[in-house]
Amino acid sequence: MPVYLFQRFITAFLTLFGMSVVIFVLLRLVPGNIVDILFSSAGFVNPAAKQEIAHELGLDQPIPIQYGRWLRDIARGDLGKSYRYDIPAWQVIKPRIPVTVELAFFALLVAVFLGVPIGVLSAVRQDTATDYLLRTLSLAGLSMPSFWLGMVIILFLVSWFGWIPSMTYVSPFEDFKAHVLQFLFPALAVGYRSSALIMRITRSSMLDVLREDYIRTAWAKGQREWIVVFGHALRNAMLPIVTVIGIEFAFMIGGLVVTETVFNLPGVARYLVDAILWRDYPVVQNLVMFIAIVVVVANLTVDLLYGWLDPRIRYRVR
Amino acid sequence: MNRPSGRLLVCALLAVLPVSVADPAETPKPGGILNATLLEAPPSFSIHDETTISAVWPAMPCYNNLVLFDPLKKQESLDTIIPELAEKWTSQDGGKSLVFSLRKDVKWHDGQPFTSKDVKHTFDTIRETPDITSKLRVNPRKLWYENVESIETPDAQTVVFRLKRPQPSLLLMLASGYSPIYPAHVPVPELRSKCLGTGPFKLKEYRQGELIEMVKNPDYFVKGRPYLDGIRYTIIKDRGTRYSALQTGRQDIAFIWEVAKTIAETTKHAAPQLVLVETSTNVNDHVIVNFRRPLFKDSRIWKAINLAVDRKGYIQAGRQGAAIIGGILLPRPYGVWGLPEDEQKKLPGFGDPVKQKAEAKKLLAEAGYGPSNPLKFAVSTRAIPTYVDIASYIIDQLKQVGIEATLEQVETGVWHPKMSRGEFEVALNLTGIGPDDPDANFYENFRCGSIRNYPDYCNPEVDSLIEKESQTLDQKKRLALVHEIDKRLQLEGARLMLGWSKEYVLMWPYVKNLVPHQSIYNYGRMQEVWLNK
Numbered sequence: 111m112p113v114y115l116f117q118r119f120i121t122a123f124l125t126l127f128g129m130s131v132v133i134f135v136l137l138r139l140v141p142g143n144i145v146d147i148l149f150s151s152a153g154f155v156n157p158a159a160k161q162e163i164a165h166e167l168g169l170d171q172p173i174p175i176q177y178g179r180w181l182r183d184i185a186r187g188d189l190g191k192s193y194r195y196d197i198p199a200w201q202v203i204k205p206r207i208p209v210t211v212e213l214a215f216f217a218l219l220v221a222v223f224l225g226v227p228i229g230v231l232s233a234v235r236q237d238t239a240t241d242y243l244l245r246t247l248s249l250a251g252l253s254m255p256s257f258w259l260g261m262v263i264i265l266f267l268v269s270w271f272g273w274i275p276s277m278t279y280v281s282p283f284e285d286f287k288a289h290v291l292q293f294l295f296p297a298l299a300v301g302y303r304s305s306a307l308i309m310r311i312t313r314s315s316m317l318d319v320l321r322e323d324y325i326r327t328a329w330a331k332g333q334r335e336w337i338v339v340f341g342h343a344l345r346n347a348m349l350p351i352v353t354v355i356g357i358e359f360a361f362m363i364g365g366l367v368v369t370e371t372v373f374n375l376p377g378v379a380r381y382l383v384d385a386i387l388w389r390d391y392p393v394v395q396n397l398v399m400f401i402a403i404v405v406v407v408a409n410l411t412v413d414l415l416y417g418w419l420d421p422r423i424r425y426r427v428r
Numbered sequence: 429m430n431r432p433s434g435r436l437l438v439c440a441l442l443a444v445l446p447v448s449v450a451d452p453a454e455t456p457k458p459g460g461i462l463n464a465t466l467l468e469a470p471p472s473f474s475i476h477d478e479t480t481i482s483a484v485w486p487a488m489p490c491y492n493n494l495v496l497f498d499p500l501k502k503q504e505s506l507d508t509i510i511p512e513l514a515e516k517w518t519s520q521d522g523g524k525s526l527v528f529s530l531r532k533d534v535k536w537h538d539g540q541p542f543t544s545k546d547v548k549h550t551f552d553t554i555r556e557t558p559d560i561t562s563k564l565r566v567n568p569r570k571l572w573y574e575n576v577e578s579i580e581t582p583d584a585q586t587v588v589f590r591l592k593r594p595q596p597s598l599l600l601m602l603a604s605g606y607s608p609i610y611p612a613h614v615p616v617p618e619l620r621s622k623c624l625g626t627g628p629f630k631l632k633e634y635r636q637g638e639l640i641e642m643v644k645n646p647d648y649f650v651k652g653r654p655y656l657d658g659i660r661y662t663i664i665k666d667r668g669t670r671y672s673a674l675q676t677g678r679q680d681i682a683f684i685w686e687v688a689k690t691i692a693e694t695t696k697h698a699a700p701q702l703v704l705v706e707t708s709t710n711v712n713d714h715v716i717v718n719f720r721r722p723l724f725k726d727s728r729i730w731k732a733i734n735l736a737v738d739r740k741g742y743i744q745a746g747r748q749g750a751a752i753i754g755g756i757l758l759p760r761p762y763g764v765w766g767l768p769e770d771e772q773k774k775l776p777g778f779g780d781p782v783k784q785k786a787e788a789k790k791l792l793a794e795a796g797y798g799p800s801n802p803l804k805f806a807v808s809t810r811a812i813p814t815y816v817d818i819a820s821y822i823i824d825q826l827k828q829v830g831i832e833a834t835l836e837q838v839e840t841g842v843w844h845p846k847m848s849r850g851e852f853e854v855a856l857n858l859t860g861i862g863p864d865d866p867d868a869n870f871y872e873n874f875r876c877g878s879i880r881n882y883p884d885y886c887n888p889e890v891d892s893l894i895e896k897e898s899q900t901l902d903q904k905k906r907l908a909l910v911h912e913i914d915k916r917l918q919l920e921g922a923r924l925m926l927g928w929s930k931e932y933v934l935m936w937p938y939v940k941n942l943v944p945h946q947s948i949y950n951y952g953r954m955q956e957v958w959l960n961k
Contacts, residue, residue: 142842148471148566149844163565194471195636196620202636261668268672268698277662277673278639371666374673376638380665384469384637387840 118413122406129402133395134177137386143169144193144389167193180395190392194385199392203378207400209279210377213300213370214362216293220301221308222355226344228305229312229351233320234339244309251306257368260299264372267295277374296373300366304358311354315347322346348419356412360405454940458655460959462939463680465670466663469637472565472620475608476554479568481685481948484605486640486661488952489654490537491608491625494528494547494587495599497863497950502707504864504945505764506596506903509603513542513626514587523594523901530585534649536611537623537630544581549612551579551589562616569862571871571878572601575898594899596906597867604863605949628654628955638663655941655958667691674934675699680959681935685709685948689750692932702934708762709931710947711860712754713746713818715807715924716883720850728791729803730921731776733854735788736829737822738781742926746818751927753778756869756914758928762946763864765907766928767914775918777925788829797830804832805853808846811837818926819856847882857882858929862949866910870894874922885922 145164164170168179183190189199232244267274275292282289319325320343328338363378370380378397385393417423470483475491478484494514497504511517514528534542553560555573575595580588591598601607610616614624623631626649629642640661644654662679664670671691673679675698682695696704715737717730724730743751752759755775759766772778797803807826809819819835826833833854838846847855859880861869872878875894876886890913897909918925933944941956 142839142845146842146845147840159563159567196472196617197636205635264669264672268676272676274669274672274676274678277664277669277678278660279635372669374662374664374666374669376635381637384665 118410122410125406126399126402130181130395130399131177133398133402134180135173137389137391137394138173138176140386140389142389144391145169147388180392184396184399189396192385192390192393194388194390194393199396202381202393203396203400206376206378206381209375210363210366210370210379213293213296213366213375213377214359216297217300217304217362217366218355218359220297221304221358224301225305225308226312226351229309230316230339230344232309232313233316234335236317245313248306248309251302252310254303255368256300256303257372259302260296260369260372263295263299275373279376292373292375296366296369296375299372300362300369304362307358308351308354312347312351315350316343319343319347345419349416352415352419353412356408356415360408363404364401454960456655456940456956456958457960458652458958459657460655460961462656462659462954462957462959463678464659464661465674465679465681465683466640466661467665467667467670467683467686469663470640473623473631474564474616474620475606476550476569476610476616477564477566477620479566484949485684485952486642487623488605488608488627489629489642489659489954490623490627490631491610492534492627492953493602493604493607493609494530495603496953497603497945499951499953499956500941500943502943502945503762503764504600504603504947504950506600509599513547513609517599523596523899524591526589526591526598528587528589530587531649532585534626535647536613536626537645538611538614540611540613542609542611542626543584544587545584546609546612547587548579548581550608550610551576553610553616564616565620569601569606572868573598574871594901595867596901596903597865597898600863600865601868603950604868604947605952606862628953629656629659632658650955654955656954659954671695674702677936680939681942682933684933684944685931687932687934689748689930689932692934695934701937703937703939705933705935705944707931707933707944708752708758708946709860709929710758710763710862710864710949711858712756712758712923712928713742713751713856713858713926715822715926716847716852716855716857717921717924718850718852718854718882719884719921721853723805723853726795727921728795730924732788732791732795732829733826733831734777734921734924735784735791736831737777737825737924737926738784739778739926741781741825742818742821746821747927747929750930750932752930754928755925756874756917756923757866757910758861758864758946762928765864765866765910767911771911771915775915777918785829792830799830802830802832804834806836807833807854807856808836808838808852809856810843811839815856815858822856848879850882850884855882860948862947864946866894866906866913867898870897870913874917883922885917885920887916887920887922890916890920890922 145160149160168176192199192202195202228244232241235241264274275295276288280288280292325338325343328342366377366379367383370377382394382397385397466482466486468482470486471478471480472483473487475484475487492512494512495509496512498508498510501508513530513534515531517526517528520527530544536542551573553564554567554570555576556567556570575592576589577592578590580590582588608625610619611624628645628648630645632643633641642659644657648654664673670682674682675695692704696702715733717724717733739753743749753772755767755772757763757765759769792803807819807823809815816837823833823835846852859873872880874881874885876888876891893909893913897906897913900906900909917923935942938960940958940960943951945951
C-alpha cells in the first residue's frame with residue numbers, strides 16, 4: 111500500500127507538472143496580452159509606456175524564463191500579482207474557492223441523494239411504470255444543461271414569487287437562511303443533471319448485482335427487501351457509483367462557470383472566464399492549477415476508496 | 429464667471445428639449461442605500477487610467493471635478509456647467525488663461541486639506557510634465573490637455589491654466605466625469621486599487637468582481653448632500669439575471685449602458701412600474717475604410733460602399749429601431765453640435781436607397797468591378813453582438829450592389845491594437861465620445877496622425893479648420909465651422925457615418941434626481957440622488 115501510494119503521488123505530481131506546462135504555454139499562444147487590453151481603448155498610446163508595463167509585468171521575457179519564475183514563486187508560496195486588480199493573486203482567488211467548493215459539495219449532495227435512491231428503485235422495479243417514469247426523468251436531466259435549468263429556475267422564481275436569491279454573497283454567519291437559499295437553487299440546477307448520470311449508473315450496476323447468486327440466496331432465505339437491496343446489493347454495486355461521483359465532483363469544480371454566472375455567485379469558475387478575457391495570467395494559471403489539483407485528488411480518493419468498499423481489492427505496484 | 433458667448437444659441441436649443449425629470453414639488457428625503465448595477469468589474473478605480481464606463485460609473489461618486497455638468501440637466505453644454513471644487517472661474521488674456529478660485533472647506537477622505545497643489549498635480553500627471561513623481565499606467569486623455577502650456581498655483585485657493593491658444597472646449601473637458609481631481613499626497617498607482625477623493629461618497633468595501641460598497645461622506649463640503657446613506661454597485665455578469673434582479677426589486681437601477689430597446693421594453697412590460705428613460709450614449713456607429721490600402725485610394729470604391737448602405741434599414745435591422753441618423757457629432761435632440769437633419773439628409777448615403785444603390789453599382793462598374801469581377805474584401809468588427817449585428821447588415825447591403833464582403837470577428841483584446849496598426853480593409857466600428865464637444869471628437873479621431881484615426885485619413889486643410897474652430901470663442905461662429913468640418917469629413921470618407929445609438933435607462937420610480945445625460949460618462953456623481961421609499 112505505501113509503495114502504491116508513493117507511485118500514485120509521483121504520477122499525480124507528473125500530471126500536475128504536465129498541466130502547468132500546458133496551461134502556461136496555451137495561455138501565451140492566445141493572441142493579445144494584458145498590456146494590449148489595457149491600452150485597447152486608450153486614445154493616446156505611447157509605445158514606450160506599453161513596453162514599460164510589459165517589462166514591469168515580466169511579459170517581455172522569454173516564455174521559459176517566465177515559466178521558471180512562476181514555478182519558483184509557487185514553491186515559495188507566492189502566487190504572483192493579479193495584473194488586472196493590482197493586488198496579490200491569492201487575495202483575489204482565496205474568497206472564491208470556498209464558494210465554488212460549497213456549491214460543488216451541495217450539488218453533489220443533491221446528485222447523490224436524488225440519483226442513488228432513484229437508481230436503486232428503478233433497478234428493483236425494473237420494467238414497471240415506476241422504472242419508465244424514473245428513467246424518463248433521468249433522461250430529461252441528462253438532456254438539460256445545468257445553466258439552462260438555472261435560467262429556467264430564475265425565470266420561475268421571478269414569475270411566480272417576484273423574488274430571486276441575493277445577488278451578492280451572503281455569509282452563513284450573517285444570514286443563514288439567505289445563505290442556504292443562495293446555494294439551494296444553483297445546487298439543484300447542477301445536482302439534477304449529475305443525479306441523472308448517477309441514477310443511470312446506479313440502476314445498471316444494481317441490475318448486474320441483483321442477478322448474482324448470493325442475492326438470489328438472500329431472497330430465498332426470506333430476508334427483508336431493504337436488507338437485500340441496501341445491505342447486500344447496493345454495497346456491492348457501489349464501485350462504479352463512487353467512480354462516477356468522484357468524477358462528477360472533479361468536473362463540477364471547473365464546470366460551474368455558467369451556473370455561477372447565472373446565479374451571480376462569486377466563485378472560482380465564473381472568475382476564471384473573466385481572468386482569461388483579461389489575460390490575467392497569474393490568476394488564470396493558479397486557478398487552473400487549483401482545478402487540476404482537485405481533479406487529481408478526487409481521482410486518487412476514488413481509487414483509495416475502492417479498497418475500503420471492496421476488501422478483495424489489493425493495491426499492487428506494476 | 430466669464431462664460432464664452434453663444435449662450436443664446438444653446439439656450440434656444442435647450443428650450444426645445446425636456447430638461448429635467450426632477451419634480452420640484454417633491455422634497456428630497458435623506459437616507460437609504462441605492463442598489464446600482466454593473467455588468468463587469470471596473471478595471472481599476474483610477475478614472476484617469478481608464479476608458480470604460482465600468483470604471484467611471486462606480487468611481488465618480490468618490491471624486492469631484494473643478495467643474496461638472498449639472499447632474500439635473502439632461503443636455504450637457506457650456507451653459508450647464510456648474511462649480512464643484514472651483515467656486516468660480518474666469519477667462520482672461522483673451523481666452524488664453526483660465527483662472528479657478530477653489531473652495532476652502534474641502535477635505536480629502538483621509539482628512540487632508542484640498543488645495544491648488546492637488547489640481548496642479550492631477551493635470552501635470554496627465555500632461556506628463558517632467559517634474560511628476562508617479563505616472564498613470566495608461567494615459568488615454570493626454571491629448572485633451574495638449575493645449576495647456578502650464579498650470580500655476582499662485583496660492584492654495586487659486587489655479588491658473590495657461591493655454592497656448594484660446595480653447596473654449598477645455599471647460600467642457602474639465603466638466604467630464606473623466607476629469608476628477610486626484611490627491612497630490614497619494615501616489616497615483618495606489619489610486620488604482622483604492623478610491624480616495626473629496627467626493628460625496630467614500631469607498632467602504634470592494635469585493636473584487638462582486639460588489640463595490642460606498643458610504644456617505646459625513647464631511648462632504650456641500651451641506652445636506654449627499655442624500656443617500658450609501659450606494660451598492662453589484663456586479664452581475666449575466667444579462668438575464670441583471671434584469672431579473674431589477675424586476676424583483678433587488679436592484680434599483682439597471683446599468684446605464686447596455687439596455688437594448690427590446691430588453692427595455694420587455695422588462696418594462698414585465699414590471700410596468702419601472703421608469704424607462706430614452707436617451708443617447710454619445711456613441712456613434714460607422715464604417716471605416718483603410719486609406720493605407722491602394723484599393724481605397726480610388727474614391728469611387730469608398731463612395732460606392734457609402735452609397736450601398738441604407739441608413740433607415742441600419743436603424744431597423746442593425747439597431748432594432750434604437751438609433752438616430754447623424755453625422756460626425758451627436759445630432760439633436762440629444763446633442764448640441766450635430767448637423768441639422770435636413771442638412772445631414774442631403775449628404776451621400778442618406779438619400780433614397782434605391783437610387784443610391786444604382787449609383788453605387790455605376791461607380792463600381794467605372795472602377796472595373798461588376799458581376800464577372802466582383803469586389804471582395806473583409807469587414808472586420810469586434811466579436812460583440814452589437815458590432816456583429818450591424819456588420820452583418822452592412823455585408824448584406826454590400827452584396828446588393830455586387831460586393832462580396834466577408835465578416836471577420838476580432839476579439840476585444842486585440843481589436844484596438846489591430847485597428848491602430850491598420851491591419852484591416854473595411855471595419856465596422858463604434859466610437860464613444862466623452863463630452864459632447866467638437867474638440868474631444870475631432871482631435872482624437874480625425875487629425876492627421878492621431879492614433880485613433882484608424883482609416884489614416886489626413887487633410888491638412890481640415891486640420892487647420894479644426895484648429896480654427898477650437899479657438900473660436902463666438903459659439904455661433906464655432907457651430908458654423910463645426911458643421912462645415914462635419915460635412916467635409918463625411919464627404920471625404922473620413923468615417924462613413926451610419927448613426928448614433930439610443931440608450932434606455934431603467935429604474936424604479938422611487939429613484940429620484942438620477943437624470944440620464946446625452947453622454948454616459950458625466951452624470952455618475954450621485955450627490956443629488958435620493959430615494960422616495
